[in-house]
Amino acid sequence: MFPLQVTNLGRTPWTGLDQLIRSVPILPFQRKPADVRTTDAQARTRSFDAEALPYMDDLFRMALRMTRDRARAEDAVQEAYLQAWKSFDRFESGTNGRAWLYKVLFNCVHHQRRKWLRFPSAGDSEEVLETLAASPLPVADKLSDAQVLEALDQIPDDYRAVVLLVDVEEFAYKDASEVLGVPIGTVMSRLSRGRKALRAKLEETARSYGILKGERKEGSS
Amino acid sequence: MSNHVLPMLDRFMDGELPPRDLAGVAKHLADCPECRAEHDAAVQTRARLRQAARSFLPPANLRSGIESRLDAERKSKPRIWLPLAIAASVLAALGLNEAWQTDYLRLTPETQTAYVETVSRSLTPVMRVGFADHLHCTIFGKNFAQRFDLQEILKSLGLRNAQLYPALAKHIPEGYQVIEGHKCEVQGRRYLHLVARKGDHFISLLFTRRGSGEAFERDLRSVANETGIPLYASGAKRFQLAGFETSGFLVFLVSDLSADRNLSMLSTMSAELAGVADKLEL
């Protein structure tokens, strides 16, 4: 490739174009009103820390369930804060700062996965969703936390993400759609299938630990 | 029991059902053991999942880890905030994913070039000519005036090229504004360049002198010819390109509008642009 060079070739000598200028309708240039926080570095730092850092544990919890690895989750959360800081202007202008942080986090997790190809992912196979029992038995109460999470971890990434955002992080559908960058209809269908898949996996997990015995419910396969 | 409400259960339990449907679903649940069992199982599972997912121990040094990375960033680059604002809009313009891959705030010329090569791979050589300037000048270059000033735009565009301004201004989609016009040079090639912007979205109108043998039709079939001028179109990542050639120039419109919109915008302008091309000075 050529060495990169972008040059503005400068201004040419000017004679009035008043008439042309007047003939063109001009909209006022939209710009953000000056914001004190964007001009004072220290106040800006304080403002970011106060708005963003309280979500640290929430973000870690989400990252942990998406990566299933504490070290990677921690790394993803640190990266997310770094990226959020770098584009704090957008964070400020957003209506939902928490959703924005999760959005950045998902990008970090996604990027991390691309970087480490050996990153185990349940996301590529939707097989799990195709063998759903019609009405899995409600067994969650019989399982330990670790067993519940073991079942959750087997749900494909896209579905697991929606279930976590809505069920654990308690985002409204609209915010979950914002976080993941998918339409609300997609959120709803993934949520519905993800929840069903989770219940099927919970039942399967219960069986594998001998907690649930006997015949499968009618309609299951 | 007819009219089961299973498809509405998720929205019901999440409080996302419109008020008009609420009473109906609630009544059905009271009457129908089947739906009620499903509902109760779903609610129970949700509560159990919430509890399990929240029963984790956050790493002891999470906060200090975050803070030390933020500190390092804040110390290493004392920022002037206006450029940061521009950088943020570049981040947005690229889309977070792509910006991420290019590590947008530390883009060296080499990584920019590599990025352009990657995203241009699907394009024909002639299309790359227009795309390169849109990326280097509009997206990476931040070569915009800090303040909208029509006098300055027309001045830097050059008197003989000034009519490009109204030609573009008339046809940009609602909400966009022409914010910049200039001559620029990327990789030894000169361009007349107008930029329209709406928030984080940019549209480039580009003219560059045709090199010998350079023609869209060499590698592409025209996709439209409504004004008697064959138009060509391609897409690369989220960018859309449309172009045509006159005897002396290659003309490009590059945006992140839909392919159809980008093409029809150029189509509407093409006759006017072709008409002034002979008089342009570059």
Ligand SMILES: [Zn+2]
């Ligand atoms: Zn029913």
Ligand SMILES: [Zn+2]
């Ligand atoms: Zn330019």
